[in-house]
Amino acid sequence: MSLKIRGLLAISIGVILGLSLSLGSTVLADKEPRGSADLPWDQARLLAEVLERVKRDYVDQVDDDRLIEAAIRGMVADLDPHSSYLDAEEYEEILISTSGNYSGVGLEVGAADGQMVVVSAIEGSPAARAEVHSGDIIISIDGMPVDPQDIDDAVKRLRGAAGTAVRLTLTRDGGQNPVAFDLVRTQIQLKSVRFELVEPAYGYIRLTHFSETTSADLRDAVEQLGRQSDGQLSGLVLDLRNNPGGVLDAAVDVSDAFLDEGVIVSAEGRVPDARFRTQATPGDIIDGKPLAVIVNGGSASAAEIVAGALQDNHRAVIVGVPTFGKGSVQTVMPLSGGRAVKLTTSRYFTPSGRSIHNRGISPDIRIDPVAAAASPEPDYQLSRALELLKTQRVAKVRQQN
Numbered sequence: 001m002s003l004k005i006r007g008l009l010a011i012s013i014g015v016i017l018g019l020s021l022s023l024g025s026t027v028l029a030d031k032e033p034r035g036s037a038d039l040p041w042d043q044a045r046l047l048a049e050v051l052e053r054v055k056r057d058y059v060d061q062v063d064d065d066r067l068i069e070a071a072i073r074g075m076v077a078d079l080d081p082h083s084s085y086l087d088a089e090e091y092e093e094i095l096i097s098t099s100g101n102y103s104g105v106g107l108e109v110g111a112a113d114g115q116m117v118v119v120s121a122i123e124g125s126p127a128a129r130a131e132v133h134s135g136d137i138i139i140s141i142d143g144m145p146v147d148p149q150d151i152d153d154a155v156k157r158l159r160g161a162a163g164t165a166v167r168l169t170l171t172r173d174g175g176q177n178p179v180a181f182d183l184v185r186t187q188i189q190l191k192s193v194r195f196e197l198v199e200p201a202y203g204y205i206r207l208t209h210f211s212e213t214t215s216a217d218l219r220d221a222v223e224q225l226g227r228q229s230d231g232q233l234s235g236l237v238l239d240l241r242n243n244p245g246g247v248l249d250a251a252v253d254v255s256d257a258f259l260d261e262g263v264i265v266s267a268e269g270r271v272p273d274a275r276f277r278t279q280a281t282p283g284d285i286i287d288g289k290p291l292a293v294i295v296n297g298g299s300a301s302a303a304e305i306v307a308g309a310l311q312d313n314h315r316a317v318i319v320g321v322p323t324f325g326k327g328s329v330q331t332v333m334p335l336s337g338g339r340a341v342k343l344t345t346s347r348y349f350t351p352s353g354r355s356i357h358n359r360g361i362s363p364d365i366r367i368d369p370v371a372a373a374a375s376p377e378p379d380y381q382l383s384r385a386l387e388l389l390k391t392q393r394v395a396k397v398r399q400q401n
Contacts, residue, residue, distance in 0.1 A: 047071065080344050082330055088338035098247050100190040100211035104159045105166060105183045107132065111148040118170070122190065126183040132168070139178060140169040160185050192246075193217035197228045198237070202386055206239040207254070210246030210302040215253035222257075222285050235290040235389035237382060238306075241320065245301025248329065252278050255309035257285045262313040262351055265305050267329055269346035274329070276346075280313070291316040292385040295363060300324035307361050308350035318363040319385050327357030 051067055069087070076085045086094060096102045106125020109118055118136040121128035138146055141157045158166060168181045192214045198204040203225035207214060226233050245251075255264045259280035266277040293316045295307050304323050310316035329346035349355055365388070372380040 076341060076343070080328070082326075082328060083343050084341075086332070086340045086342060091332075091334075091338060091340040094332060094340070094342075097209075098211060100192065100213045101187060102159065102190065103162045103185050103187050105168070105185060106188045107158070109138065109151065109154070111151065114148055116146050116148045116151070116154065122188060125188055126186055127168075127181075130181045130183055132170070132181060133172060136170045136172045138168065138170045142167050143169075158185075162186050189213070191217060193221050195221040195225060197225055198382070199386060201229050201232050201234040202389060203229070203233055203236045204239065204382070205236065206241075207243055207303070209243055210248075210250035210254070212247055212250065214247070214250040215257065218254055218257060219285055233286065233289060235292070235386075236286055237385045237389065238291060238293045238316070239382070240299045240303040240307060241294055241296045241381075242298035243300070243303035244298065245303055245326070248302060248305070251302035251305040255306050256280045257283075258291060258310060258315055259313055260284055262309075264309045264351065265348050266351075266353075267346035267348040269329070271345070274331070274346040280309075290389045292388050293318050294381050294385055295320040295323050295361065296381075297321060297324055297360075299361075300326045304356055304361055305348065305350075308354065308356060311361065311364065312351035312354070317365060317388060318361065319365045319388065320363050320367055320381055321369060322362050323356070323360040325356055325358045325360035327355050327359075 051071070054062060054067060055064070069085070073085045076083050105127045106122035107118055107127045108120045108122065109116055111117070116138045118127075118132060118134055118138065120134050121132050138154070140146060141154060144157070146154050158168075160166065162185055164185050166183050166185060168183055169178050170181070171178055190211065192207055192209050192211050193205060194208065195203065195205045203222070205218065205221050205225075207218070222233075222236070225236075252264050256278075260282050262280050264278040264280055267275060269275055291310065293307055293310055295303070295318060299307065299320075300323065304326065307318055307323060311318050327348055328344045329348055330342050331345040332340050332342045334340050347355060347357065350361075365384070367381050367384055375383075377383045
């Protein structure tokens with residue numbers, strides 16, 4: 001069974017308008033439910049008895065479908081914080097988030113000071129072409145006010161079939177006069193990789209999450225950085241801060257991109273599909289050049305797999321603060337009616353056999369958040385990582401570890 005059916009739950013940090021990033025988790029399992037001859041009939045009878053009491057005696061009348069769904073949600077959610085029942089809409093969001101494709105206008109937003117604020121417009125999207133700017137305040141969609149406390153509602157209203165129109169009204173630069181944009185929804189390819197040549201010969205790549213396109217986008221970013229540095233790329237910073245995770249295959253492929261050999265990750269579970277061990281294949285996309293990886297408490301799940309693989313194989317120096325500590329694997333299993341259940345099926349281990357669950361990955365070089373906040377540098381952790389690359393201390397730290 002391909003690793004593509006497995007997923008990793010993490011904490012979603014951001015929301016893309018037109019796509020709710022519930023990355024916490026997942027690669028989708030193409031797994032059909034299996035029947036059982038050993039159903040717990042006494043417990044099933046108890047469940048039916050409770051449902052009947054609620055239907056008959058609860059102060060308000062409750063729909064049967066709502067009662068059954070609530071019972072299912074409670075049953076699955078009680079297993080652990082990362083297992084859950086997904087209705088058809090939630091399952092569709094998972095499919096979108098793992099593929100990186102959706103139909104919408106291409107805006108990343110957040111709530112701040114009681115307003116819905118544009119964080120950025122995805123390059124090439126309808127919003128970017130219309131010159132919607134970072135910092136713009138969205139006040140209505142198709143004439144209906146937005147609620148900054150209900151971003152999911154805005155997501156639903158901005159998403160829609162490609163070719164359909166939507167009117168976005170916003171204010172900018174503290175102005176009082178609203179500006180209206182008539183946008184036509186299109187298919188959006190959500191990029192998880194951002195990059196730039198931060199100094200001559202030194203590249204910077206940020207992975208915002210792990211989707212099915214992350215590995216290919218990473219390789220493309222390295223190629224472009226190589227051209228920008230006239231083939232003289234001397235080192236690379238890989239930024240995994242606040243990366244909530246995502247597709248397991250993507251984490252394996254990203255790790256493999258920087259390794260010539262060695263274990264990447266292994267996992268143990270009750271069923272054969274839940275037990276696996278992945279190995280790196282020859283070929284390092286930066287030819288062994290120094291590599292520094294920045295992590296923090298928001299680096300979770302698939303991001304921790306990458307950091308752990310590169311640390312245990314002595315390929316990179318890890319800088320920052322300890323990661324989130326999410327060391328389990330979820331499988332999404334389709335059900336009838338377009339629904340699904342997401343279950344924890346494995347616990348994973350770094351190449352050295354470590355379980356990072358509830359512990360996280362400790363960086364090789366810790367950068368105190370207080371010191372970073374007090375620094376005049378706009379990004380103190382990035383500055384320290386670049387310093388390690390340029391002074392060749394990365395190699396020394398790798399040897400010591």
